[in-house]
Amino acid sequence: MNGAALLERLGDRLAGLRGRMTPDAGMDKVTWFRAGGPAEVLFQPADEEDLAAFLKAVPEEFPVSMVGIGSNLLVREGGIRGFVVRLSAKGFGQAETVSPTQIRAGASIPDKRLAAVALEAGIGGFHFYHGIPGGLGGALRMNAGANGVETRERVVEVRALDRKGELHVLSNADMGYAYRHSAAPKDLIFTSAVMEGYAEDRATIQAEMDAVQHHRETVQPIREKTGGSTFKNPPGTSAWKEVDKAGCRGLMIGGAQMSPMHCNFMINTGTATGYDLEFLGEAVRARVLEHSGIRLDWEIKRVGTFRAGHEIDAFLGQML
Structure with a gap:
């Protein structure tokens, strides 16, 4: 079902909502990775009351998911089914x-x-x-x-x-x-x-904030299209150390790369798809598992469906 058909199916149920409904909204414009498929319908409520009215109006069989400002989000190429809620800055x-x-x-x-x-x-x-x-x-x-x-x-x-x-x-x-x-x-x-x-x-x-900013500018690729830390730190070590020891600093798949500057940051060098980014992440997890026996957990939130023929299994069987 496309976004317009979904809205038509619900008809008058959504009447009176004050927020913005956008069918087939490109999530590549929302995520900091600048990649990924569309949301069937993106809803930006006017305020908490408007959001409550929306949730009461949409039957529970219709999927409703939530995204933030898109900084730590990877949307798969098949997009997100149902409604995606994104809170407005004004409300x-x-x-x-x-x-x-x-x-x-x-x-x-x-x-x-x-x-x-x-x-x-x-x-x-x-x-x-x-x-x-x-x-x-x-x-x-x-x-x-x-x-x-x-x-x-x-x-x-x-x-x-x-x-x-x-x-x-x-x-x-x-x-x-x-x-x-x-x-x-x-x-x-x-x-x-x-x-x-x-x-x-x-x-x-102010001095504490300046120190935070200096650290970020020195060790993190903050001017790249990135989702921040890719993996959570496992007990007793840092994710970036394990990624580095497994030889994945700078590793590229398509337009996706583990940053040479901070190798727990995955970046879109310009042409990466959602598939490239997730494939790279799973390849890194597989290498780290093989090298050190550590199973890295994703910190980046991955949502949506795979595009047909572009499915990705966790912990790829074939090392890259």
Whole structure:
């Protein structure tokens, strides 16, 4: 079913929604990899109320998935079936201080912007977000972290809507955080969160943010089409070290390459398809498994269906 047919099938159910519906939306324009197939229908709700109305209107047999700002996302070439929700900056990208040490922020606010809000308010503990190329919703979902700090250390409570459009307010404990993981139900769409830091001098915060920026510019390919860290760090070692030891620094498949600068970063050199990128990632996993016996887990979120004839199996049997 194409996007127009899907919208026609639902007919008047979607009447009254204030957000933007885009059938057959190119996800290559959304993801930082600039690759991947289309979403059957992309919906950008106007606000939390509009999102709740949408979820209540769409029968549960129709798939609904969520994407953030696309920084840590790989969309397969067959695209994404059903509806894809992407929170708008206008409706979900604001932040405000609610106490001397707390910030309420919408789920679509970029992590870097959240760090800037904290700096302006003199709230410490958010400097690490200055170096994370993503949005708060994704950070909440995957417990994003850097420079020795993780999202779980800042979360007070999270607002979310379930597949039926019902509101949930989750505590830090409810989120069930672990390394790069949250145990919150997968169908929940986070809309905002209250985050807490501590009082700190603005000059100190700025110095911490400057150090984060310097580190990123020195060791990461931040000006490339990339999805950030490709694999999670396995226990007792770093993913990039294992990728490097397996001889995969600079490895290329089609237009996809493991960055020569930081070999846990996968980049689109200009012509990579979703197939090239995922094939490269699985090839690297296979090499690392063969070399060290370590099974690397993807940190990049891979969604959608494979294009016919371009399916990829995990841990390729033939080394490249």
